[in-house]
Amino acid sequence: MSDPARPTGSVSLVSAGPGDPELLTLKAARLLAQADIVLFDDLASGPVLDHAGPQAELIAVGKRAGRPSARQEHVNALLVDHARAGRRVVRLKSGDAGIFGRLEEEVIALTEAGIPFQIVPGVTSASAAAAAAGIPLTRRLTARRVQFLTGADVTGHLPGDINWAALADPSVTTVVFMGQRSFPELARGLRAHGLPGTTPALFAEAVGHPHQRLVRTTVEALAQMLRDATVSQPGLILYGPLAFGRDPDRPV
Template sequence: MLTLKAVRRLAQADVVLFDDLASGPVLDHAGAQAELISVGKRAGRPSARQEHVNELLVSHAQAGRRVVRLKSGDAGIFGRLEEELVALTQAGIPFEIVPGVTSASAAAAAAGIPLTRRLTSRRVQFVTGADVTGHLPEDINWAALADPAVTTVVFMGQRSFPRLAEELRAHGLPSETPALFAEAVGHPHQRLVRTTIGELAQMMADAKVVQPGIILYGPLAFQIGAEPQTV
């Protein structure tokens, strides 16, 4: 899902530095003149170093090229946006941020649910399931994450969710709390699993993580009027 501004910028670009999750049909919007360079970063796989990505951004811009750094979702939400802005700022290169559609909104829309509801879910919180080491962060506000009246969205949390769910239950959140797992959201092969945090934790413990996914839990995680299911 792209904004019209993002499509225009792709068409104007001389260079497109793109992530794995922003490849495929999205790149069809790039002009014929554009040089396409893959700089994807995926957990557990050989990936471009952030320093190398920064160097490419700076060097192509200093050469007078119009550069698009293409990411999936919204780069401002756990998308390493700041590291790249720092590199550009230090090099004196002007930039424009074109906001994307966060996978949290995309997943909720695909599942046919809202992220908020008056009286029962008046707050949304975005958290990461992986720190710089790839493990669950240690400095978590468990009271906030175990709040039953909040929609919680967990980015990059497939590997750590079994432990996360264990801690949530220990802090008072019932195992039956609705949960939604959205895999490859926005792509033709997306998969939505409507379940509970207890069942999802077991599924994640048994599964081999292949596709990127996002987890939502809280009172709105089931489709309105629906039972837990996979679609």
């Protein structure tokens, strides 16, 4: 039970960006410095947490495929309980919180509990990966649409309700989040629906971190590369007419 004499705190749902602390927004850095409690994802840790003030209690609540993870219900309860205790809470989420970050579930929990909150947008890993590779996500005439896809449903497998026509459109920039394990299956479906296996592809691993790795390849070659690969780092896949940039032979 909260103390009726103590004012209710608040929750800031803060986007940490892809991992590079210099890609934090000024607002995100300020809220971290002021926070009493910081609940952070695995991918939103490291140097980004250096912006938290000395008074802040840091609590890891990350969720990673194949590893012990905090249940979403537990995270929701922590947000509500700490705010009801009058604390300034930052929920630090990797990338942009609104892109495959389960943001809505936390918003619903806070709304139902009557807890004031704000959402702070940030740099998504899709934008960061394209920038690191020196390419845009869109181009007039040849790539006038960009689409984001999750490569894993709640079971960790490729979603079953895929719009194959949209994903196999060769004039679109497509970004696949959380797709290393399922991309070989996705690539088979794309080729079956008319996307050439030679379509340019970019594999971006650990975007925004010192050990970032970028691989320029094709859809077919990337599927072969990932078929037996061990997934140890978060990765992002981008395919479409812009994935090679201007010079496909330029080293990354």
